[in-house]
Amino acid sequence: xxxxxxxxxxxxxxxxxxxxxxxxxxxxxxxxxxxxxxxxxxxxxxxxxxxxxxxxxxxxxxxxxxxxxxxxxxxxxxxxxxxxxxxxxxxxxxxxxxxxxxx
Numbered sequence: 001x002x003x004x005x006x007x008x009x010x011x012x013x014x015x016x017x018x019x020x021x022x023x024x025x026x027x028x029x030x031x032x033x034x035x036x037x038x039x040x041x042x043x044x045x046x047x048x049x050x051x052x053x054x055x056x057x058x059x060x061x062x063x064x065x066x067x068x069x070x071x072x073x074x075x076x077x078x079x080x081x082x083x084x085x086x087x088x089x090x091x092x093x094x095x096x097x098x099x100x101x102x103x
């Protein structure tokens with residue numbers, strides 16, 4: 001069973017707009033993420049630490065906005081962003097194992 005996608009807007013401690021994303025990002029809901037990212041301009045911190053699954057549809061949405069994104073990820077997603085090339089286009093801040101969310 002898939003985990004529903006949840007988007008929670010807010011502000012990063014430095015005042016930059018922040019979007020916390022949780023659940024699974026796939027072709028069934030990537031449009032929802034695209035709408036959220038299309039709705040703004042300028043820098044945006046996207047917190048993906050609660051994302052359990054990210055497919056190519058989700059990556060495509062992130063690629064479209066890579067030049068303005070700072071992605072916060074767990075060690076689970078870091079290889080996906082590196083292999084896809086997204087890590088070379090967007091700023092990616094990884095969490096070490098000691099910082100990863102506890103399940």
